[in-house]
Amino acid sequence: MWSKIVTRRVFFKVRFCSSLVPEEPEGPCVLTDVPGPCSRKLKKDLGKDQYTGEVTLFGNYQKSIGNYLVDADDNVLLDMFSQIATLPLGYNHPQLLKLFQDDKKLKTMINRPALGVFPGEDQPKRIHSLVSQIAPCLPKINLMMCGACANEQVFKNVFIAYQRKKRGQEGFTDEEKTTAVINQPPGAPNLCILSFCGGLHGRALGALASTHTKYIYKIDYPSLDWPIAYFPRYRYPLDENERENIEEDKKSLAHVEELFATYKKKETPVAGVIVEPIQGEGGNNEASALYFQELQKIIKRNNAYLVFNEIQTGGGSTGKFWCHEYFDLPVPPDAVTFSKKFAVAGYFHSDELTPDKPFRVFNTWMGDPGKVIILEAIIKVMREQDLLDNVLKVGARLKCGLVELEEEFCEIMDSVRGVGTFLAFNIANEELRDTVLHKLLRKGVVLGRCGESGLRLRPALIFQEHHADIFLDILRQVLKQCK
Amino acid sequence: MWSKIVTRRVFFKVRFCSSLVPEEPEGPCVLTDVPGPCSRKLKKDLGKDQYTGEVTLFGNYQKSIGNYLVDADDNVLLDMFSQIATLPLGYNHPQLLKLFQDDKKLKTMINRPALGVFPGEDQPKRIHSLVSQIAPCLPKINLMMCGACANEQVFKNVFIAYQRKKRGQEGFTDEEKTTAVINQPPGAPNLCILSFCGGLHGRALGALASTHTKYIYKIDYPSLDWPIAYFPRYRYPLDENERENIEEDKKSLAHVEELFATYKKKETPVAGVIVEPIQGEGGNNEASALYFQELQKIIKRNNAYLVFNEIQTGGGSTGKFWCHEYFDLPVPPDAVTFSKKFAVAGYFHSDELTPDKPFRVFNTWMGDPGKVIILEAIIKVMREQDLLDNVLKVGARLKCGLVELEEEFCEIMDSVRGVGTFLAFNIANEELRDTVLHKLLRKGVVLGRCGESGLRLRPALIFQEHHADIFLDILRQVLKQCK
Numbered sequence: 001m002w003s004k005i006v007t008r009r010v011f012f013k014v015r016f017c018s019s020l021v022p023e024e025p026e027g028p029c030v031l032t033d034v035p036g037p038c039s040r041k042l043k044k045d046l047g048k049d050q051y052t053g054e055v056t057l058f059g060n061y062q063k064s065i066g067n068y069l070v071d072a073d074d075n076v077l078l079d080m081f082s083q084i085a086t087l088p089l090g091y092n093h094p095q096l097l098k099l100f101q102d103d104k105k106l107k108t109m110i111n112r113p114a115l116g117v118f119p120g121e122d123q124p125k126r127i128h129s130l131v132s133q134i135a136p137c138l139p140k141i142n143l144m145m146c147g148a149c150a151n152e153q154v155f156k157n158v159f160i161a162y163q164r165k166k167r168g169q170e171g172f173t174d175e176e177k178t179t180a181v182i183n184q185p186p187g188a189p190n191l192c193i194l195s196f197c198g199g200l201h202g203r204a205l206g207a208l209a210s211t212h213t214k215y216i217y218k219i220d221y222p223s224l225d226w227p228i229a230y231f232p233r234y235r236y237p238l239d240e241n242e243r244e245n246i247e248e249d250k251k252s253l254a255h256v257e258e259l260f261a262t263y264k265k266k267e268t269p270v271a272g273v274i275v276e277p278i279q280g281e282g283g284n285n286e287a288s289a290l291y292f293q294e295l296q297k298i299i300k301r302n303n304a305y306l307v308f309n310e311i312q313t314g315g316g317s318t319g320k321f322w323c324h325e326y327f328d329l330p331v332p333p334d335a336v337t338f339s340k341k342f343a344v345a346g347y348f349h350s351d352e353l354t355p356d357k358p359f360r361v362f363n364t365w366m367g368d369p370g371k372v373i374i375l376e377a378i379i380k381v382m383r384e385q386d387l388l389d390n391v392l393k394v395g396a397r398l399k400c401g402l403v404e405l406e407e408e409f410c411e412i413m414d415s416v417r418g419v420g421t422f423l424a425f426n427i428a429n430e431e432l433r434d435t436v437l438h439k440l441l442r443k444g445v446v447l448g449r450c451g452e453s454g455l456r457l458r459p460a461l462i463f464q465e466h467h468a469d470i471f472l473d474i475l476r477q478v479l480k481q482c483k
Numbered sequence: 484m485w486s487k488i489v490t491r492r493v494f495f496k497v498r499f500c501s502s503l504v505p506e507e508p509e510g511p512c513v514l515t516d517v518p519g520p521c522s523r524k525l526k527k528d529l530g531k532d533q534y535t536g537e538v539t540l541f542g543n544y545q546k547s548i549g550n551y552l553v554d555a556d557d558n559v560l561l562d563m564f565s566q567i568a569t570l571p572l573g574y575n576h577p578q579l580l581k582l583f584q585d586d587k588k589l590k591t592m593i594n595r596p597a598l599g600v601f602p603g604e605d606q607p608k609r610i611h612s613l614v615s616q617i618a619p620c621l622p623k624i625n626l627m628m629c630g631a632c633a634n635e636q637v638f639k640n641v642f643i644a645y646q647r648k649k650r651g652q653e654g655f656t657d658e659e660k661t662t663a664v665i666n667q668p669p670g671a672p673n674l675c676i677l678s679f680c681g682g683l684h685g686r687a688l689g690a691l692a693s694t695h696t697k698y699i700y701k702i703d704y705p706s707l708d709w710p711i712a713y714f715p716r717y718r719y720p721l722d723e724n725e726r727e728n729i730e731e732d733k734k735s736l737a738h739v740e741e742l743f744a745t746y747k748k749k750e751t752p753v754a755g756v757i758v759e760p761i762q763g764e765g766g767n768n769e770a771s772a773l774y775f776q777e778l779q780k781i782i783k784r785n786n787a788y789l790v791f792n793e794i795q796t797g798g799g800s801t802g803k804f805w806c807h808e809y810f811d812l813p814v815p816p817d818a819v820t821f822s823k824k825f826a827v828a829g830y831f832h833s834d835e836l837t838p839d840k841p842f843r844v845f846n847t848w849m850g851d852p853g854k855v856i857i858l859e860a861i862i863k864v865m866r867e868q869d870l871l872d873n874v875l876k877v878g879a880r881l882k883c884g885l886v887e888l889e890e891e892f893c894e895i896m897d898s899v900r901g902v903g904t905f906l907a908f909n910i911a912n913e914e915l916r917d918t919v920l921h922k923l924l925r926k927g928v929v930l931g932r933c934g935e936s937g938l939r940l941r942p943a944l945i946f947q948e949h950h951a952d953i954f955l956d957i958l959r960q961v962l963k964q965c966k
Contacts, residue, residue: 038604046607049614050624053841058604061594062587072604083597084847096593100583104545110579110857111544112826114566121521121541121555124528131532141533145628148846152687156704163703177698183706187698191705203846204635205689205707215660215670216842220646221639222674222751223666224688224705268705340847343595358536359699363631363686364567364823370853374593 020385020462021066021090027470028068028444029076036073064091067460067467069446077441078470081448085280085312085458088341088378088387093462095381099373109370115143116366126372131348133379136310136322137332138348143367147311147339148202150347151274154335155193155206156361157353158272158305162191164356165303190268192224194259194304196231196252198282198451201274201309210274213282227259227270231279232287236415237403249291253298260302272305272334277323280312283451284417284424292327305334305353312422315341316382316461319392319420326419341461343378344371387461395420397465398457401472409479415454421463424456432482439478445471503868503945504549504573510953511551511927512559519556547574550943550950552929560924561953564931568763568795568941571824571861571870576945578864582856592853598626599849609855614831616862619793619805620815621831626850630794630822631685633830634757637818638676638689639844640836641755641788645674647839648786673751675707677742677787679714679735681765681934684757684792693757696765710742710753714762715770719898720886732774736781743785755788755817760806763795766934767900767907775810788817788836795905798824799865799944802875802903809902824944826861827854870944878903880948881940884955892962898937904946907939915965922961928954 035043035057042058063070067090069079082090089096100106113120131141142157144150173186180187195201195210202211209224211217232248235241256273263270275295279285299306313323315338320326324333334353339345344367355361382388402416402425415426427433433453440447450456459467518526518540525541546553550573552562565573572579583589596603614624625640627633656669663670678684678693685694692707694700715731718724739756746753758778762768782789796806798821803809805819817836822828827850838844865871885899885908898909910916916936923930933939942950 042602042604042607046602046610049607049610049622050626051837051844053838054599054845055602056600058606059594059596059601061596061603062590064594069601083595083601086595086597086847091594092590093593097589099593100589106580106583107545107575110576110582111542111547111574112566112569113542113544114569116537117539118542118552118566119525119529119538120544121525123541124525124532127529127532139532143533146632146846146848149629149632149687155688156686159703159705172698172702176702180698180702181695182711183692183701183709187702188704188706191703203639203844204632204687205638205692206687209666209688212664214842215655215663216840217845218666219655219659219663219670219843220642220674221663221671222642222707223671224707226666228665354534355536357699359697360702361534361686362537362700363629364569365629 019066020390020464021093024066025068025076028078028474030442030444031075032073034071034075034077034441036071036075038072042072061091066090067463075444077444077446078467079446080457080459080463080471081446082458082460084340084448085317086340088315088461089381090460090462093381095377096374099377105373108373112365112368112370114364114366115369116362120369123369126369126376130372130375134321135348136324136336138336138350140349140351140354141346142349142361143344143346143372145365145368146202146345147337148204148207149363150311150337150339150345151201151210151307151309152204152206153361154307154337154347154349155272155274157335157349157355158193158307159191160355160360161305161353162271162303163189191271192226192263192268194227194229194256194270194273196229196275196279198231198279198285199274199276200279200281225268227263229259230255231285232291234286234417236417245288249288249294252287253291253294256295256298260298260304270302270304272307273299274307274309276309277313277327278318278418278422280456281450283454284422284456285451286417286419289327292324293329296329296331296333307335307337308333309337311337311339311345314338316388316391317341317420317422317458319388319395321388323419323422341378343374344368382461385462390464391420391461394463394465394468395423398423398468398472401468405472405476405479408476409483412482413479418457421457421459424450424454426451426454429453436478436482439481440474443474443478445474502549503873503947504576507549508551508559511561511957513925513927514558515556517554517558517560517924519554519558521555525555544574549573549576550946558927560927560929561950562929563940563942563946563954564929565941565943567823567931568800569823571798571944572864573943573945576864578860579857582860588856591856595848595851595853597847597849598852599845603852606852609852609859613855613858617804618831619807619819621819621833623832623834623837624829625832625844626827626829626855628848628851629685629828630820631687631690632846633794633820633822633828634684634693634790634792635687635689636844637790637820637830637832637836638755640818640832640838641676641790642674643838643843644788644836645754645786646672674754675709675746675751677710677712677739677753677756679712679758679762681714681762681768682757682759683762683764708751710746712742713738714768715774717769717900719900728771732771732777735770736774736777739778739781743781743787753785753787755790756782757790757792759792760796760810761801761901761905763939764933766937767905767939768934769900769902772810775807776812779812779814779816790818790820791816792820794820794822794828797821799871799874800824800903800905800941802871802878804871806902806905824861826857827851865944868945873947874903874944877946877948877951878906881906881951881955884951888955888959888962891959892966895965896962901940904940904942907933907937909934909937912936919961919965922964923957926957926961928957
């Protein structure tokens with residue numbers, strides 16, 4: 001269990017430390033209410049032309065720098081949510097700003113081709129470099145534009161492979177061809193993807209059928225009768241709840257087995273399973289390496305495929321490039337999806353999941369070469385500045401600090417969890433959680449909600465120990481006020 | 484019927500004309516087979532890391548300019564498919580190349596926020612400018628990343644509005660909240676979107692359930708039991724087949740009426756209808772203004788919503804900014820989706836389709852400010868160079884020329900159709916169509932397939948009369964060879 005990397009319970013004092021991004025401010029500085037008058041005015045303006053129910057505040061992305069989001073009211077906020085976990089290098093990183101001064105890269109970005117049909121001559125080298133640097137033991141990549149699309153498209157690879165295995169050398173029948181076009185079996189067969197309670201895989205209708213966090217994401221939309229398995233809900237601290245948590249693993253795995261059987265009986269077999277290595281928005285819910293090893297065995301026994309959704313966990317914030325590396329699986333998963341910190345989206349997959357015919361998994365753009373250039377730069381900076389190591393170091397410090405705080409404020413804070421800087425904790429109830437979130441914002445710290453009463457940390461990879469100390473200090477102040 | 488704009492049957496000779504994009508070559512120049520040895524080698528290389536079944540050739544996007552795609556073998560091709568209809572200004576347009584030399588714009592592009600939650604302070608002005616310049620009589624915009632997502636998300640707006648109308652002032656019931664999370668009615672109600680045979684709305688599972696062109700796009704994937712209506716199949720020339728084509732309209736409209744009734748009976752009412760003003764990949768299939776007026780009436784009578792998918796038709800290639808402007812609808816449609824030539828994707832919608840609560844139609848990025856900057860520049864060039872007028876002028880010339888050719892080669896070419904430069908024609912059969920396509924490519928012209936035996940023209944908006952003449956001349960040569 002990875003939480004065991006954190007053993008020292010020492011609270012580090014704020015000390016000087018040079019920032020990985022030059023010209024970062026020394027700390028947050030809040031001048032107005034947050035959102036302030038400028039943000040409120042801008043929200044009213046934008047509201048004339050689009051729905052703005054979700055807008056928290058307006059950023060000044062000319063002034064924002066490193067880990068600091070400067071908002072429209074000139075408030076300087078320590079951003080530990082980093083645009084819903086999408087900014088690996090924070091704001092205005094010098095390496096990214098200079099990227100498109102290179103005329104060749106600029107042209108690659110501006111002349112965005114339909115990559116599936118007319119890729120640029122630089123694409124093979126670019127893709128090969130990506131695969132050789134970051135592929136999670138899977139040989140093939142397929143680029144998309146956002147996480148939901150990555151998940152939906154990989155479902156198609158899964159369905160293709162599942163049916164191919166069933167069909168053998170036979171081609172499609174005429175009946176299959178005709179019925180596919182009109183959404184009917186056998187061409188559009190009764191197959192399903194198994195997902196988990198608390199999982200979030202995106203908002204397009206297929207991805208949404210495997211998403212089970214908040215009702216508001218799903219209510220009023222027709223869906224698919226796909227199986228939803230129980231996901232372990234651990235108690236914390238882990239070392240004091242080992243027995244109970246093993247029971248949670250067992251309960252979940254038994255449910256998965258049961259659902260495989262139920263849906264087979266329903267003649268809607270499970271072709272694939274999609275799961276986040278740590279559920280993100282659903283509550284930073286972890287499961288043990290052993291759990292995932294057993295899960296993979298069940299999936300293999302049922303001739304189905306395992307897809308890890310690493311859209312939130314991938315790209316370094318767990319201290320490994322891919323979170324599922326922590327699971328020591330005997331063989332790789334069948335596919336791993338990515339987005340967010342990768343600038344572009346897509347997935348890695350096994351040879352078995354490769355389509356056998358053109359235009360089965362396809363769309364107009366098939367990714368975006370301009371975003372791939374950004375991803376290359378991100379990976380380069382990650383290597384040069386050893387950012388995975390930084391995440392582990394800072395993550396340990398953050399977790400230690402949070403554990404100290406949950407001991408000090410045990411009546412309102414508990415369940416510190418996660419790995420690297422991919423951390424979360426619970427507040428006693430939803431209302432108080434929202435109060436804590438708002439008070440943090442007023443003191444210049446941006447966090448995100450997760451689960452029913454959780455707060456999640458999603459800092460950039462350039463978040464350092466001195467930032468952690470500032471955060472822990474402010475969190476202590478807020479918890480004191482809320483006690 | 485718009486085809487009537489084209490009355491003069493004159494064939495214009497190639498003559499000197501200055502290009503809208505400086506430094507364009509004088510014409511195509513093919514040195515090798517297409518794809519040539521470099522493209523073939525690159526395909527092999529790329530194939531090690533990703534599936535490449537769809538790759539036609541590799542582009543050299545450093546050298547490509549205006550309407551000319553230079554490929555990896557230095558072949559200079561007159562590109563009339565423009566990356567599946569996505570390039571309004573062709574390759575390396577000087578106005579686009581200089582865009583990100585502006586430091587402010589560069590920072591806006593690099594610091595891509597989660598636009599739904601933390602938009603930039605420049606976003607309201609930017610969005611307002613967009614809406615005021617291009618909105619199709621609809622007050623609200625919602626940005627997405629690709630066409631499939633735009634269509635899927637607008638389905639959600641439709642479902643929300645449909646259920647709200649039914650529910651009235653009542654809030655969600657507890658049963659609805661609980662069942663929504665597990666994909667079951669009443670929270671995930673039985674509702675559907677009606678689409679048309681020959682329609683293409685994207686490859687995510689919801690968009691795919693409303694897509695009905697080729698079986699290969701859909702086979703082996705589970706789908707939704709959604710109604711699929713017959714779409715008119717006109718005979719050409721239109722003025723000689725008026726009676727038959729009116730019958731086609733009637734047949735389609737009667738089927739739509741019937742499906743509304745059938746699915747109401749099935750207790751899966753039709754909440755919305757999605758339709759392309761001209762079916763693109765399905766065959767450049769048109770229907771009359773009267774047809775769409777009647778369709779809108781049926782939809783309104785059934786309390787459902789009309790969504791125009793203008794992903795391919797929008798942005799100028801029909802000679803109007805939105806193709807449905809040709810239909811003189813008494814009231815605007817409920818939503819219009821866009822992507823491709825817009826660089827970013829999304830949709831315009833009525834106030835009635837606006838969500839009532841946050842996070843119902845949402846995702847992490849909600850578009851991309853860098854792409855909006857590109858779209859702004861595209862619109863500016865379109866105005867400055869009067870490109871809609873150019874499209875009408877060039878479209879008329881192209882259509883005249885094609886009509887001349889279909890008369891000359893009536894045994895192998897027919898059904899010239901479309902509006903502006905959004906044109907197509909049929910070749911006698913699929914095999915010969917593919918031969919014509921390949922021979923055109925070998926002579927330096929890139930076209931696209933559509934329907935069963937069609938070829939579609941999708942040039943950029945900067946495609947001019949002298950390009951049209953080059954194309955018509957080469958097409959005549961090829962048809963002569965195939966006769």
